[in-house]
Amino acid sequence: MRLKKVVAIFGSLIVILVIFMIYSTKDLIVYSNRKSSIDEDIRDNKLLHFEDRIKQLEANLNEHHNAVSEIKLAMKHMRQPSPSTRSIKNNSVPSMNYWPKRFVVSELMYDVSCPIQVNFVPKTNVQMLELYKSISFDNIDGGVWKQGWRIEVDERDWNRQNKLNVFVVPHSHNDPGWIKTIEEYYSTQTKHILDNMLLKLPEDPRRKFIWAEISYFAMWWDELDEEDKEKVKRLLRNNQLEIVTGGWVMNDEANSHWVSIMHQLTEGHQWLQQNLNYTPLSSWSIDPFGLSATQPVLLKEMGLQNMLIQRTHYAVKKQLAMQQHLEFRWRQLWGKYL
Numbered sequence: 230m231r232l233k234k235v236v237a238i239f240g241s242l243i244v245i246l247v248i249f250m251i252y253s254t255k256d257l258i259v260y261s262n263r264k265s266s267i268d269e270d271i272r273d274n275k276l277l278h279f280e281d282r283i284k285q286l287e288a289n290l291n292e293h294h295n296a297v298s299e300i301k302l303a304m305k306h307m308r309q310p311s312p313s314t315r316s317i318k319n320n321s322v323p324s325m326n327y328w329p330k331r332f333v334v335s336e337l338m339y340d341v342s343c344p345i346q347v348n349f350v351p352k353t354n355v356q357m358l359e360l361y362k363s364i365s366f367d368n369i370d371g372g373v374w375k376q377g378w379r380i381e382v383d384e385r386d387w388n389r390q391n392k393l394n395v396f397v398v399p400h401s402h403n404d405p406g407w408i409k410t411i412e413e414y415y416s417t418q419t420k421h422i423l424d425n426m427l428l429k430l431p432e433d434p435r436r437k438f439i440w441a442e443i444s445y446f447a448m449w450w451d452e453l454d455e456e457d458k459e460k461v462k463r464l465l466r467n468n469q470l471e472i473v474t475g476g477w478v479m480n481d482e483a484n485s486h487w488v489s490i491m492h493q494l495t496e497g498h499q500w501l502q503q504n505l506n507y508t509p510l511s512s513w514s515i516d517p518f519g520l521s522a523t524q525p526v527l528l529k530e531m532g533l534q535n536m537l538i539q540r541t542h543y544a545v546k547k548q549l550a551m552q553q554h555l556e557f558r559w560r561q562l563w564g565k566y567l
C-alpha cells in the first residue's frame with residue numbers, strides 16, 4: 230500500500246516535470262523567433278539608414294556640381310558682357326542674358342516685360358479660383374482633422390516586402406509672443422525643447438528634428454558653451470537637425486507687406502549665415518492663418534526649394550486630399566511658367 234503511494238507520487242512528479250519541459254521548450258522557440266525578427270528589423274533599419282546616407286551624398290555632389298557650374302557661368306558673363314546689355318532701352322527691363330545663371334529663375338517665373346497679363350490664362354491642373362467655386366463648404370464635422378474623414382489602415386495590407394511609408398517630421402512650433410512674452414516662452418518652454426533636442430539627437434543618428442524660428446534659436450545659441458555649439462554644427466552637417474524657412478519668426482502672410490516679410494527673412498538668414506554658415510532649403514509654414522501667393526515667390530527667389538503649408542480651409546484641404554493633389558507646384562496668376 231505504502232509502495233503504491235510512493236509510486237503514485239513519483240509518477241505524478243515525472244508528469245509535472247515533462248509538462249514543464251514541453252512548456253519551456255515552446256517558450257524558447259517563440260522567444261528565438263521574436264528575437265530573430267527584431268534582429269531583422271534592426272538590420273533593415275541600418276540598411277535604410279545607410280541607403281539614406283548614400284542618397285544624401287549623391288544629392289550633395291549634385292548640388293556641388295550645380296554650384297560650380299553656376300560660378301563658372303557667372304565668371305564667363307563677367308569677363309564677356311553680353312551684347313544685349315549694351316542695347317538696353319530707357320525704362321525697359323534689362324535682358325535676362327545680363328544676369329548670371331542663378332537669376333534666370335526669374336525669367337522662368339515671370340514675363341519680364343509686364344508682370345500682369347490680364348488676358349493670359351495659365352495652364353494648371355488645379356485652378357484655385359475654380360476650385361473655390363466647386364466646393365460646397367458644407368462643413369461636415371469629423372475625421373482625423375475637423376471636416377476631414379476617418380483614415381484607417383488595415384495591417385493586413387502591409388508586410389515586410391510591401392512596407393507602408395510613414396513620414397514623421399519631429400518639430401516644434403514657437404511663436405515669439407502670443408499669450409506669453411518671448412522671454413517667458415523661452416524660459417518656460419522653448420529653452421527646454423532645444424536643450425532636449427541637443428541631448429537626444431546625438432544618441433541615435435536616425436533621430437531628426439527641424440527648427441524654424443531663429444529669434445528663439447539665437448537666444449538659445451547665445452547661452453551655449455563652445456562644446457555644445459560644436460554639437461549643434463555637427464547635427465546640422467549630418468542632417469539630423471534642419472533649419473526650415475529660417476526667418477526671425479514664422480511670419481503672418483495674410484496681412485504683411487512683402488517688404489516686412491523680406492525684412493524678417495533677411496534678419497534670420499543673416500544670423501544663420503554669420504553664425505552657422507547655413508542656408509535653409511525648405512520652408513515650413515504651419516501656423517499662419519491664410520497663405521499668401523507672395524510668400525512662395527519670395528522664397529523661390531531666395532533659393533528655397535520646397536515649402537510646406539498647413540492652415541488652408543478644411544474643405545480645401547479635404548478636396549485636394551481626395552484628388553491626391555496635396556503635393557503641387559504653386560504658380561501665381563501673374564506667373565508664366567512653373
Ligand SMILES: [Zn+2]
Pocket residue numbers: 402403404516
Ligand atoms: Zn503660431
